[in-house]
Amino acid sequence: MLSRFFASRNLHCDDGVVYIPQFLDKPQEYLSWKDVETCLTRDDLYWELINGNGEKRSLPEYKPYWSPVPCQDKNTIYNHITSGESFVITGYSKIKRKTQDLCIEIERSLDVCTDVHVYGARTKSPSFKTHCDHFSNFIIQCVGETPWKVYKNKQTSLLACKNDKPLNYDIMEIDWEGILKPGDLLYIPDRAYHCALPDKTRLSMSIPCVPTVLNPEFYDRRNYKIQTDN
Ligand SMILES: [Fe+2]
Numbered sequence: 001m002l003s004r005f006f007a008s009r010n011l012h013c014d015d016g017v018v019y020i021p022q023f024l025d026k027p028q029e030y031l032s033w034k035d036v037e038t039c040l041t042r043d044d045l046y047w048e049l050i051n052g053n054g055e056k057r058s059l060p061e062y063k064p065y066w067s068p069v070p071c072q073d074k075n076t077i078y079n080h081i082t083s084g085e086s087f088v089i090t091g092y093s094k095i096k097r098k099t100q101d102l103c104i105e106i107e108r109s110l111d112v113c114t115d116v117h118v119y120g121a122r123t124k125s126p127s128f129k130t131h132c133d134h135f136s137n138f139i140i141q142c143v144g145e146t147p148w149k150v151y152k153n154k155q156t157s158l159l160a161c162k163n164d165k166p167l168n169y170d171i172m173e174i175d176w177e178g179i180l181k182p183g184d185l186l187y188i189p190d191r192a193y194h195c196a197l198p199d200k201t202r203l204s205m206s207i208p209c210v211p212t213v214l215n216p217e218f219y220d221r222r223n224y225k226i227q228t229d230n
Contacts, residue, residue, distance in 0.1 A: 084123030
């Protein structure tokens with residue numbers, strides 16, 4: 001599955017953006033609005049809600065008496081989604097076999113541990129401002145289309161990616177700019193500045209890649225089956 005990715009750039013000595021149109025066949029089998037609805041019924045995922053100004057909104061948590069873990073307030077999440085604002089779901093890789101297999105493929109082909117984070121909104125709604133992240137990332141569009149910008153500029157690994165300083169756009173240089181369509185893949189190198197500029201309904205998978213030199217512990221993604229006669 002990753003052969004087109006490896007063929008498109010010499011990552012050993014020339015790290016940079018990779019864009020692969022139509023990387024996934026039938027992307028909605030990986031992520032659809034029905035899957036988002038399923039996520040709302042589970043308590044083993046973690047939601048982040050993004051305000052109209054591109055900042056995180058606080059999300060109440062409570063601990064039901066019989067729950068082993070605290071739960072996020074589903075009504076707040078539901079109202080946020082239906083009002084059309086942007087959200088993030090972390091821990092999505094374990095939701096279905098397709099996303100588990102995608103992560104297995106990435107983890108076997110590269111020296112990284114992965115997960116899938118869902119980014120979405122029902123209508124035009126801003127995502128995070130231009131920022132950088134600690135790890136390399138694959139973006140795969142599943143529903144709708146989203147414009148993206150990735151810059152050649154990167155933050156040093158000597159500093160944490162707090163994204164609290166204003167950027168000097170006089171020295172910012174675009175590495176890739178375009179519109180991701182369903183099935184398209186975008187690879188964003190570690191610490192490269194980037195931003196999504198969503199202008200309509202969308203769902204995408206973001207796949208952050210933590211180097212195994214930092215932590216070699218993978219999710220157990222094996223498909224355990226119990227033999228039974230009934
Ligand atoms: Fe990011």
